[in-house]
Amino acid sequence: MTAFAVEVLEPDTAGVAARRHAFWARLGRLTWIAPVLVALAVTTLYPTVFLLALAFSKSTLGKPFRGFVGIKHFATALQDPVFLSAIGRSVAYALATSMVQLALGFLIALLFTSLLKAGRFLMSLVLLPLMTPPVMVGIAWKLIFAPAGGLLNGALITYGVVSEPISFLGHPTLAWLAIGVADLWQWTPFIVILCFAALSTIPEGVHEAALVDGANGWQRFWHITLPLVAAPLSSIYLLKLILSFKLFDLVYILTFGGPGFATTSAGFAIYRRAIEQFDVGRAAAETMVYALVIGLVTLPVVRLHQHFERREL
Amino acid sequence: MRPSGRHLWLGLAAAPIVGFFALPFLYLIAVSLKTKDDVLNGRFWPTTPTLANWPAAFEAANILGFILNSVIVSLLSGLVTIALALPSAYAVLRLKIGGKWLSDVTLSSYMAPPIVALIPLFFLLKTIGLLDTRAGLVLIYSFANVPVAFWLLMPFLRRMPIEIEQAAAMDGAGPFRTLLQIVVPIIAPGIVATFIIVTVLSYNEFLFASAFTFSDATRTLPVGISLFQGDRLVNFGQMAAASLAGIAPVYLVALFMQRYLVSGLAHGGVK
Numbered sequence: 105m106t107a108f109a110v111e112v113l114e115p116d117t118a119g120v121a122a123r124r125h126a127f128w129a130r131l132g133r134l135t136w137i138a139p140v141l142v143a144l145a146v147t148t149l150y151p152t153v154f155l156l157a158l159a160f161s162k163s164t165l166g167k168p169f170r171g172f173v174g175i176k177h178f179a180t181a182l183q184d185p186v187f188l189s190a191i192g193r194s195v196a197y198a199l200a201t202s203m204v205q206l207a208l209g210f211l212i213a214l215l216f217t218s219l220l221k222a223g224r225f226l227m228s229l230v231l232l233p234l235m236t237p238p239v240m241v242g243i244a245w246k247l248i249f250a251p252a253g254g255l256l257n258g259a260l261i262t263y264g265v266v267s268e269p270i271s272f273l274g275h276p277t278l279a280w281l282a283i284g285v286a287d288l289w290q291w292t293p294f295i296v297i298l299c300f301a302a303l304s305t306i307p308e309g310v311h312e313a314a315l316v317d318g319a320n321g322w323q324r325f326w327h328i329t330l331p332l333v334a335a336p337l338s339s340i341y342l343l344k345l346i347l348s349f350k351l352f353d354l355v356y357i358l359t360f361g362g363p364g365f366a367t368t369s370a371g372f373a374i375y376r377r378a379i380e381q382f383d384v385g386r387a388a389a390e391t392m393v394y395a396l397v398i399g400l401v402t403l404p405v406v407r408l409h410q411h412f413e414r415r416e417l
Numbered sequence: 418m419r420p421s422g423r424h425l426w427l428g429l430a431a432a433p434i435v436g437f438f439a440l441p442f443l444y445l446i447a448v449s450l451k452t453k454d455d456v457l458n459g460r461f462w463p464t465t466p467t468l469a470n471w472p473a474a475f476e477a478a479n480i481l482g483f484i485l486n487s488v489i490v491s492l493l494s495g496l497v498t499i500a501l502a503l504p505s506a507y508a509v510l511r512l513k514i515g516g517k518w519l520s521d522v523t524l525s526s527y528m529a530p531p532i533v534a535l536i537p538l539f540f541l542l543k544t545i546g547l548l549d550t551r552a553g554l555v556l557i558y559s560f561a562n563v564p565v566a567f568w569l570l571m572p573f574l575r576r577m578p579i580e581i582e583q584a585a586a587m588d589g590a591g592p593f594r595t596l597l598q599i600v601v602p603i604i605a606p607g608i609v610a611t612f613i614i615v616t617v618l619s620y621n622e623f624l625f626a627s628a629f630t631f632s633d634a635t636r637t638l639p640v641g642i643s644l645f646q647g648d649r650l651v652n653f654g655q656m657a658a659a660s661l662a663g664i665a666p667v668y669l670v671a672l673f674m675q676r677y678l679v680s681g682l683a684h685g686g687v688k
Contacts, residue, residue, distance in 0.1 A: 147560050152539060155536065158537075165539070225430060228675040230435075232442065243660045244445050259459075264488050346527070371530055371532040379628050391533050
């Protein structure tokens with residue numbers, strides 16, 4: 105029943121058929137994006153709802169949702185100095201490592217850009233740290249920083265800088281520096297690649313025009329190069345900030361949060377609370393607090409990026 | 418550009434940078450060749466090189482099994498991720514389904530640290546009976562990397578000349594056939610780059626793997642290596658050998674595929 109049937113139908117019924125057809129067409133279109141919607145539901149929507157429910161309930165890893173406890177877990181988390189300082193350390197670490205690595209990565213990218221062909225070769229070399237599993241990065245640096253037989257202590261003693269080996273990973277500040285160095289080793293190459301790409305989008309003619317106008321190297325960098333890459337640089341900073349907030353593997357391998365709680369990042373604190381102490385209710389509350397803090401810290405950077413992008417248009 | 422004098426200086430400036438990035442890798446090789454006493458003297462290269470650590474490491478832990486688990490899980494999840502992300506990215510860009518809203522939500526979902534999903538996903542796997550299985554890890558990684566793949570594929574799709582797709586549509590090809598037979602072959606390098614990146618992300622992943630697997634039959638390499646320094650006697654030489662064995666597959670891929678990788682990372686990272 106096709107052409108003929110449509111002909112004899114009342115106009116109203118034809119409208120229903122058309123709407124029904126539109127409904128199926130829309131559903132057909134939806135199947136295109138269904139995979140992403142499912143992925144988002146599983147990895148983002150469901151965890152958020154589930155965490156919220158856990159955070160307000162008495163829950164262990166074995167037996168979740170055993171009664172409503174109100175804001176008790178949030179109150180405990182916000183009064184726990186160990187957790188609060190873990191959050192503070194994570195924020196400071198993310199801001200500092202991102203800034204240092206952006207500056208360093210940008211300088212290396214400038215250097216590689218000037219090296220032309222050789223720079224491209226070096227680029228494929230620095231790709232390797234990025235590909236290295238973070239656990240293995242941690243182990244390599246642990247061997248370098250080890251008190252007995254570590255490369256760094258060996259060198260320091262050989263050149264007479266120190267007489268006794270230093271326990272780098274056993275000292276609160278030095279242990280953070282060690283994690284920072286391993287992080288820098290792994291992620292600066294990524295920033296170099298992104299900065300290199302951003303620099304290569306600057307049209308040749310711009311520099312030549314400035315050269316004709318008599319601008320020196322520094323002037324060209326400050327007034328031309330930097331403004332042109334400001335927008336991508338801010339998005340690279342944002343990306344590294346997000347990656348730094350995920351810090352976990354290096355802490356686990358290099359220090360396991362120690363000495364004491366000195367290098368316990370927020371992520372590591374939550375992991376231990378949930379997986380070792382099975383206190384998932386409180387861990388859920390801590391996770392929500394941490395996620396909120398990340399949002400608050402990254403928001404100004406997002407705004408900055410939007411500002412640069414608008415200026416470009 | 419001035420002649421080679423300037424280049425020489427720039428080259429000299431690049432040397433310590435390359436040295437720094439090569440150092441941990443070279444040191445791992447050196448330590449893997451050291452005897453137990455040699456490890457403690459703190460020199461760079463071994464005084465009496467030995468290969469004994471390598472077989473010893475493979476005996477002390479099920480390294481080969483861990484590597485196999487990692488390879489299976491990462492390859493499968495890489496394939497599924499691409500299969501999930503490619504049609505969606507194409508639909509958002511060309512068929513105008515989902516639109517800016519979907520790409521924004523997809524991107525921002527990547528901002529939350531994975532620790533947020535750790536506990537809920539643990540219970541999810543427990544409920545569907547996939548805790549401590551490779552299938553469970555494949556499921557989680559496939560979904561978790563979709564935003565990354567979505568974001569990396571987008572610029573490749575965007576640069577594809579739309580006229581070719583329009584011509585295919587004129588010839589009566591539906592959107593799905595156009596995607597499969599016209600678009601995929603043209604942006605193949607971008608798909609390869611994206612596949613490698615999401616596969617390596619899964620291969621390297623540690624947080625989920627350490628919480629969702631607890632037997633040697635399912636453990637991936639990073640988890641296996643992390644145990645190496647835990648309950649077993651710490652032996653630096655064996656640890657270095659095991660680590661190198663785990664890094665080797667990724668470095669091989671990186672060396673053979675570097676051209677794709679640099680372009681994939683560079684285009685996807687910055688809008």
